[in-house]
């Protein structure tokens with residue numbers, strides 16, 4: 436989709452915030468751990484190629500993505516670091532991954548056996564272990580050992596890594612995390628081959644479970660400056676700097692008498708004379724209809740969205756007349772006030788990750804610093 440660059444709705448990304456978040460994670464991790472920046476879903480909508488280039492300058496060790504196409508996008512842009520696809524790829528795509536030096540997650544022996552027949556160049560694999568996420572990977576030690584024995588006989592398949600993923604690393608209660616950790620330790624013990632990279636840490640694990648085993652961190656949400664635990668947050672070992680802000684402008688403003696309805700369904704009716712401003716952002720931009728009633732910042736005031744959010748526009752109630760072009764902040768800072776993605780997430784009963792991922796390519800991105 437072409438971004439609508441002539442409309443005053445923009446996402447601004449602060450490169451310094453990304454650098455700072457990465458360097459803080461780097462310092463906390465210590466020199467013996469590698470960091471792979473997770474840039475899946477277009478770097479949580481921050482722009483995968485730009486984010487990868489910034490981190491390349493800071494000598495990041497590699498990148499994680501979700502699909503082979505996301506990996507190819509980085510290769511096409513000239514990114515030469517290791518790239519790991521975290522999701523399973525169809526085995527027919529194994530040669531494509533090998534040709535482009537893209538590492539892949541593998542969760543069963545059959546996949547390895549089929550790939551071994553078809554690849555003409557070495558393919559780097561990371562065995563996924565399902566220790567309690569119930570998503571992908573080997574669950575049984577016997578099946579894992581069998582896969583390792585097969586890898587041992589296949590010079591074209593390089594055992595680059597072995598990993599798992601935690602379901603509750605961001606939660607206050609530790610029990611399920613400890614169960615998964617114990618299962619991971621049991622599974623990786625005494626295998627017939629060794630893996631260059633052993634990894635289990637997402638952002639939450641890197642922040643709150645630093646003793647977790649492994650030599651590699653998959654840093655996602657923390658890189659973008661958001662707390663993996665959201666606003667129900669646990670104490671952070673360093674402060675995170677949100678990199679993304681979302682702003683628009685007032686494009687129409689009027690005073691309405693009492694008794695006038697606003698937007699589809701006429702669900703909101705003015706109770707008194709009210710000043711209503713229109714903002715060119717809607718659910719097609721990722722600001723979902725369920726955000727009706729949530730607040731945005733105008734001139735440092737929190738102003739509610741009134742009436743249903745339309746596809747491309749929404750209306751807000753403001754305390755006084757403002758000139759057309761007045762800034763409206765959905766995510767970010769204005770005067771001394773901050774609206775974080777967590778505020779939106781709590782209102783929309785979701786998580787900050789989803790608020791970012793919902794943002795549409797229709798909104799142009801502007802990079803600063």
Ligand SMILES: *Cc1c(COP(=O)(O)O)cnc(C)c1O
Nearest residue numbers: 473521600637638653654655656
């Ligand atoms: C998305 C993902 C991550 C990154 O998680 P964050 O919580 O954003 O740090 C790490 N590992 C896997 C397997 C993932 O799918």
